[in-house]
Amino acid sequence: MDFSLKLKQNMKLILTQDMKLSMNVLEMSSTKLREFLEKEINKNPVLEIVYTPRSKFSDEETPSPLDFLSKEKSLFDFLEEQLAYLKLSKKFKEICHYIINNLDNRGYLTLSKNEIKKTFKLSTKELKEIFNVIYSLEPSGIGAENLKDCLKIQLTIKDKKDPLLFSLIDNYLEDLGNKNFKFIADNLHISIEKIKGYLTLLQTLDPIPARGYFVGNKTRYIVPDAKIEIVNKELKVTLNEEVFPKIKISSDASNKNNYQNALNLIKAIEKRYITLEKILNLLIIKQFEFFFFGKEHLKTLTLKDIATELNLHISTISRAIKEKFIDTPQGIIEIKSLFIASSESIVIKKLIEEFIHNENKYSPLSDEKISYLLKNKGFSLARRTVAKYRDELGILSTRERKIKI
Template sequence: MDFSLNLKQEAKLILTQEMKTSMNILQMSSSKLREYIEKEAVVNPAIEINYSSKSSFKSNSDEYISPLEFMSKEETLFDILEEQIRYLKISAKLREICIFIINNLDSKGYLAMGKLEIKKLLKLSTKSLNEAFNIIYSLEPVGVGAENLKDCLKIQLRYKQIDDEVLFLLIDNHLEDIANQNFELISSKLSITKDEILDYLKLIRTLSPIPSRGYIVNDSTNYIVPEAKIEINDGTLVFKINEEAIPKINLNSSYINSNEANKNSIYTAINIIKCLEKRYQTLSKILEILLVKQRDFFFFGSNFLKSLILKDIAKELGLHESTISRAIKDKYLETPQGIISFKSLFISDSTSIIIKILLEEFINNEDKNSPYSDEKLASLLRERNFKIARRTVAKYREELGFPSTRERRKTKI
């Protein structure tokens, strides 16, 4: 019989509650963090919230909303729309614009900000804006992205390939008259009979005035709030953390000095304040490095992004890679190149950007009657000293939104 005692030593990392709080606060977006702070203030009397009465940071829109902020076990309307976009063969830039748009829908599925505002914020051309909205209008449920009820109804009609000028005039100018059954006025204005009006009305009733109906949505409209603004001042890049996005919290002195004061509540409040300060410091340090590493991007655009991975930043700051990952999770920046995600500044190999620029140039200048095959494109790239396989060319071509050789010949793109 063996009565020997075997000792097994295990190394375990035990996360304290303070560490968990710090990690959670670091990875929260501003919108999510604001919600977290407000909920904590309700249950913890030691926390006192001070809202900023005036913001010097805000852009042309007061706030932004992102479905990325909505943590739900069930799939929301925004999740469904994003999934559809990710399956489309469109350029990465166009996909980013589309995701921004659906992140700015209200609870009905309508746009929460005007098209011109989106165009200005993202620094888009009219062509790019129209391309993005044409994609949005093709998504299910049809009607999302509309600016108002009239727009919503017409989007659904066009989707059904109904392009009736009289019907559109009826929607644009006489919806209220229809509701009041003022058929004589409509008949006079549009030169149509009552029966024709009733036929149109029957068709309109098949449309949905609220595209989000039947889908899970969040009741409130929370926008993508940029964590910081990056600007060019006298040829120098500077950044400012968006402190106004998060309410300031202090210890409630009245509660602390009262007989009802609870040590645990006070300790929790102090810990949250420390974690918020740490979050601010971490974001500031990351931004300082990004301004140096991706300087050319901020001045000249996405074609000038440099190779950069999380490990590079982590090494410079003496932090773990997972800490950097949490710090940039679901966070956005307002930059001279428009509103972008933190993550978009991290790419493993900038060579792919140069290759995509060349591919776009080759395809745009090709003979439309005899477009290049993927093999030919690979050959052209090899002539520029880029050794690349045909299948990789096909992948990059699809990411740029260009169809196959046969389809390009057919559509004359």
């Protein structure tokens, strides 16, 4: 028998209470931070808030609508609540949070699965497991990459995984919308009645899973965390001190526990301020042209790019920009809108919009024709990809755009 002693060394990151506090404060929107501080002041008698005088962010005489935020619960809050009840590893939970904070106003994924895989160094199996978690959340279809993906996710949840139906979705969805039943029947070698049955089933699904949920594009009053303005043809970042409340410790702080908790809170708020300032100062360099000329001039930029340059973890960048807005020469925008997986797609979408805007409304352009026009501009896109971009732009199909005489 071998009675040798085997030692196994495990390296674990132990999060202290002040580290957890710092991470939570970093992630909070300005409204949540105010609410959190009000609760902390009631719990800790040594804490005092020093209210900042009204600044250039708001008129001194008239209360600004920017002083108020909608209390409406967002889709992201709803999804995060569901994640909180699931037994997931810290790594998986972090990636799931990252994914749901990169959904658009329809509930679709704004970046590719491949990018997520590379960013977090995931295996194919791990990526699949993570998206199985995302797809299990309500509303069904959340996290889809496109309309076809969204429909197939919902069918899978309903246990309706029919290869023929999936083939119809992948290859003949537009034809189905145009009711070209005979064409589909001939190609799939099935009856028109069966196709109509499939259509009835698809009509029970929701192509926009985020419908009915607040996702950030609905009109609401917001408080910008910073202002970016053009000064002498240069960009200048000014943080809004009104949303970075100053905390002080009262002179009679005799309770050591209360004193330490107050000190940790002050440090967490200072770190939040410094981190956001660093990110914004780098963003005005990376997306310089956007602030002058608009969204068509956004460049490819990922969280990883910013994290690498600032020597911070991707999750830190993700937390720091979550639910935070900035006042810019292009209007008030979410910081996360400055992160673009592919700037080429912006150019292509702009061209598609221009082609359709200038088309003959009595004989509108088909997706095939748009694909040909894009090729002449140096972009080689299949008809299906054009249809996907058109759908993302909210533009109707050729048949639906046609003006009938």
